[in-house]
Amino acid sequence: MKPKAIIVGAGIAGIATAIRLQKQGYEVIVFDLASVVGGKIKSYQWQNFRFDTGPSLFTLPKLVDDIFELCGKNPRQYFDYQPLKLVTKYFYSDGITIDSYSNPEKFAEEVELKLQVKKSVIHKFLQKQKRNYELLAPIFLENPIHIFSRLLKIKNIPALICVSNPILLFPMNLVNSYIFKNKYLTKIFNRYGTYNGSNPYKMPSLFNIISHLEHNVGAYLPSKGMVEIVNSLKKLALEMGVQFRLNSFVDEIIIENNIAIGVISNQNKYFSDIVISNMDVDFSYKKLLKTQKAPSIHINTPKSTSALIFHWAINKNFSELDVHNIMFADNYKAEFEYLFNKKITFFDPTIYVYISSKQVPKDAPNDSENWFVMINMPHLTNKNIDYDIDNIKKIITDKINKQLKTDINKYIIHENITTPQSLQNTTHSYLGSLYGGSSNTILSAFLRHPNFSSIKKMYFCGGTVHPGGGIPLCLLSAKITSELIAEKYNF
Ligand SMILES: Cc1cc2nc3c(=O)[nH]c(=O)nc-3n(C[C@H](O)[C@H](O)[C@H](O)COP(=O)(O)OP(=O)(O)OC[C@H]3O[C@@H](n4cnc5c(N)ncnc54)[C@H](O)[C@@H]3O)c2cc1C
Numbered sequence: 001m002k003p004k005a006i007i008v009g010a011g012i013a014g015i016a017t018a019i020r021l022q023k024q025g026y027e028v029i030v031f032d033l034a035s036v037v038g039g040k041i042k043s044y045q046w047q048n049f050r051f052d053t054g055p056s057l058f059t060l061p062k063l064v065d066d067i068f069e070l071c072g073k074n075p076r077q078y079f080d081y082q083p084l085k086l087v088t089k090y091f092y093s094d095g096i097t098i099d100s101y102s103n104p105e106k107f108a109e110e111v112e113l114k115l116q117v118k119k120s121v122i123h124k125f126l127q128k129q130k131r132n133y134e135l136l137a138p139i140f141l142e143n144p145i146h147i148f149s150r151l152l153k154i155k156n157i158p159a160l161i162c163v164s165n166p167i168l169l170f171p172m173n174l175v176n177s178y179i180f181k182n183k184y185l186t187k188i189f190n191r192y193g194t195y196n197g198s199n200p201y202k203m204p205s206l207f208n209i210i211s212h213l214e215h216n217v218g219a220y221l222p223s224k225g226m227v228e229i230v231n232s233l234k235k236l237a238l239e240m241g242v243q244f245r246l247n248s249f250v251d252e253i254i255i256e257n258n259i260a261i262g263v264i265s266n267q268n269k270y271f272s273d274i275v276i277s278n279m280d281v282d283f284s285y286k287k288l289l290k291t292q293k294a295p296s297i298h299i300n301t302p303k304s305t306s307a308l309i310f311h312w313a314i315n316k317n318f319s320e321l322d323v324h325n326i327m328f329a330d331n332y333k334a335e336f337e338y339l340f341n342k343k344i345t346f347f348d349p350t351i352y353v354y355i356s357s358k359q360v361p362k363d364a365p366n367d368s369e370n371w372f373v374m375i376n377m378p379h380l381t382n383k384n385i386d387y388d389i390d391n392i393k394k395i396i397t398d399k400i401n402k403q404l405k406t407d408i409n410k411y412i413i414h415e416n417i418t419t420p421q422s423l424q425n426t427t428h429s430y431l432g433s434l435y436g437g438s439s440n441t442i443l444s445a446f447l448r449h450p451n452f453s454s455i456k457k458m459y460f461c462g463g464t465v466h467p468g469g470g471i472p473l474c475l476l477s478a479k480i481t482s483e484l485i486a487e488k489y490n491f
Pocket of ligand 1 (some may be wrong): 008009010011014031032034038039053058207226278280307423426427434461464468471485
């Protein structure tokens with residue numbers, strides 16, 4: 001008889017772990033409270049407009065391809081993606097705009113032309129990030145770092161020396177201001193700190209390696225939108241024999257003698273040899289493992305940002321915009337002060353506008369666009385619970401109107417709003433945070449919960465545990481978790 005694994009949550013890491021374990025010989029059952037898989041990666045349709053509701057930026061697609069290849073399948077028969085030639089259009093309040101390209105030479109040319117910063121500065125910086133990424137990723141992102149014997153190996157010495165370089169420990173903004181000596185460019189590179197919901201004025205400059213992924217490796221968009229990533233993985237999972245129990249809330253993980261033996265859902269008990277939680281790790285302990293002592297060092301850690309998102313069907317084309325657009329706050333530093341210290345909404349937020357129909361025309365009718373308009377928000381606290389959405393919308397539309405010299409309200413024919421509360425309610429993200437713990441200190445990597453647990457046969461995967469949030473890291477967590485299980489148990 002095959003050993004059985006139960007996974008709580010069909011987020012991207014839950015599905016990827018399910019496929020990997022099924023391939024390892026397990027019978028895998030995935031429970032999710034939602035009626036569709038994908039967790040934060042979802043999509044909805046309004047008339048002929050399709051909207052991605054969660055992630056919009058897709059990097060390292062190879063990590064998705066790897067899963068299909070592991071199962072002997074051709075990934076292109078399941079899902080396809082295209083590189084974005086122009087990754088992001090940046091708008092500043094004084095009228096300057098910068099086009100950011102994946103091609104380093106093209107981006108360097110744009111920066112030299114518009115900001116008079118020598119091309120060599122960009123090339124040198126991106127080369128450095130490439131070297132750091134290639135040195136650090138195999139040890140800190142692709143490895144279970146909480147098993148110290150794996151870290152302290154001779155072959156890891158160059159990476160360990162690299163991370164002890166004081167410059168990498170200085171705050172990202174400090175280092176970027178010094179390198180670029182240009183406030184516009186510094187803002188662009190500081191923004192990578194928000195890719196895991198952190199504060200570039202605090203987080204170590206080590207995280208500049210994030211820019212390597214977008215500029216040296218590339219940014220992509222699946223040909224049917226972001227949701228195609230999880231839909232295609234679900235298709236593969238079903239072909240591999242994974243069973244999904246949707247609309248099934250797991251109430252408890254059953255622990256006996258410090259061993260995880262199954263789950264309780266809808267008052268039924270389901271037993272298994274291994275249990276993996278893809279639910280937010282804080283909520284896993286607070287709701288499913290209530291009788292267990294939570295590892296305090298990994299739980300209740302400072303959280304990453306949340307978001308307020310407006311989905312707008314717009315009955316006009318804006319040629320000034322591309323797929324990804326950023327309208328920066330004037331005072332970027334103050335924005336993070338509000339997000340992380342005051343924990344209230346900033347009065348001049350940076351606005352992100354994602355329009356998939358620019359690259360996927362069938363996502364909106366002709367002469368129309370599907371706008372996903374997002375600002376970063378503090379994670380939930382009792383202070384920010386009753387912010388004024390109408391007022392924030394006015395701030396956002398005023399800023400868009402000024403940048404695009406338009407009256408955007410005239411063109412909004414449909415609106416849907418996602419708040420930090422609704423994110424918490426729908427995906428059970430603790431405090432509505434997008435990426436679990438923030439990465440504002442060098443220790444944050446170690447403060448993330450490991451993929452294993454002190455409870456035997458209990459594992460974790462997903463954006464709130466090691467190695468972190470975002471699609472690529474969730475896929476790496478699935479790989480680490482399934483490999484740890486394979487190493488430990490040979491049923
Ligand atoms: C608005 C937004 C924008 C983002 N932008 C990007 C981006 O551009 N690029 C990027 O790479 N990443 C981005 N992210 C982050 C990325 O979406 C997440 O890191 C990733 O999707 C998390 O996946 P996960 O596997 O941890 O599970 P989740 O997506 O968190 O899913 C967990 C699943 O568990 C289920 N669940 C929870 N509790 C229970 C229970 N008790 N019983 C049964 N089921 C349960 C939930 O229903 C859910 O389906 C963004 C996230 C958001 C919300």
